[in-house]
Amino acid sequence: MSPLLSVLFALAALPAVDGVLELRLEGPLESVSLDGVRVPTRVIADLAPAESLKVRVPWLPVDAGTEPALRLIQGQGGARVESVQAAPRAAPAALARRPLPRPIQRPARISAVGWWLFIGGLLGVMAARRRPMGAAAIGALFSVVLCALPLTMPARPVVAVLEVGSFGAWWVQVGRGSLEPMPSAELELETRPSGASWEWVVDARDPVARSWVAQAGEATTLVARSSSPSEVSLSEAQNSFQPLEELWRRTAAGEWSWHGSWAEGAPLPPAQEGGLLPTWLRSGASPGAEVWVGRLLEAPAGAQEAWVRVILPGKG
């Protein structure tokens, strides 16, 4: 941990509005933090001497009266702003009124390896029952192994829903503790509870992959909204969007039906029995509106579960 190296670059020329900075970093430099921002922003670079790198960083200045600055905290290299680009488009108010996506409440399952280890532990303890302290030791050993067993599924999946309505198509991603928003996402994420602290971490160590990760406490829910260029067209005649694993439809009369999977380009399959729709997807549409809700076969990057929800306003 090197001390604060006090290289402060006043950026008085910068307009104090939200945007994306293009920074030129020069090594040796491990990380850079931005000063005078509403959301703590850290760039991890790990640059060796004479190495140089250009990186895009979210820029959320506190207010027009605050003089923004860069603060080098680890390393003796340099950093300068090359340009400032406009922030991505802000999400429409109508989008924020729709209920946030939540992971499907599937009961968590213990992996097969976990169950086998557990059974092995029980058998080991029983086999050592004539040496009581040995039995306890075997139980402790298996307990430690079970605790350390790697998880096969992410503990808190990020859920994304493509919201389609009169405002166009927008992705809404929701994750707890950590979230990697899509490239066109708004720079300032919403948090639940509102006002919870979080930070931007820009990982510039891989020059090919851009990595902006929003990080917060484990109890904080992060919400990112990003405009989507996708053309979503669902009708009885054809699925002109993507293959859907499951599809629900609500008619203007308010009747829900489940249609199972729906292949791209195919007509709407007939309604079937069953198919429980998650509550958060059921709400959010005004009476008389036609609603299409589908679960995507493949989630986009940055999400483990993805949905599409089309709400078409009622006629008249």
Add this chain to the structure above:
Amino acid sequence: MEIQERAEPLEARVGRPPWLCLLALAASVALMLPLDVVEASLGEAPRLAWCGLLWVAALSLPQSREGSARWSVGLGLGLCVLGLAAHLDRSRGASVEELWYIAWPSLLFAVLLGGAAARARTTDAAARHALLWLAFVPGAPLLSHALGIWGGASLPRWLEFLSELSPLRWLAASAVGEAPMPWLPLGVAVLLFSVAATAQATEGEGSA
């Protein structure tokens, strides 16, 4: 034969864990199955806390002189269950810090209270241990729950304090994320263990 049992209570002839531990095992496994009824009842509560409560209750229960002495076998089974519950809770999104906060008191409760029950069973302090256990472990929290929640009565401060001493109450509170640091329940566990260990040591010297 009696002298032998007193001197080596863990080496008694009983070759299987107490039946109560097998019941606790079945109940714990049921809590960890992906059943809708379990999810609806327990929700997001850490299964580690509920399994810990079951096992601490089972292991700490006062035993008769003729009962099984294989408490450490029960402890071994309980540790396997707690390991599996912690694995499940991690896969549900619980943090390691959150689980550790429940795990270390659970382990100490299981070792101290289970050890106390096993030691006390062959001594003349068995009745004293049973009374202390009844008062401090299940009694006070059950009484305060019955009076406060079911009866709607306002509880005297001393009864609230007594119920906070219970390790079972602490585990139940940790299941809903409202447990303070467990120093008081640990004190009770140490007290029960001391009573049993002192009696065993005294009687061991006497019989020698």
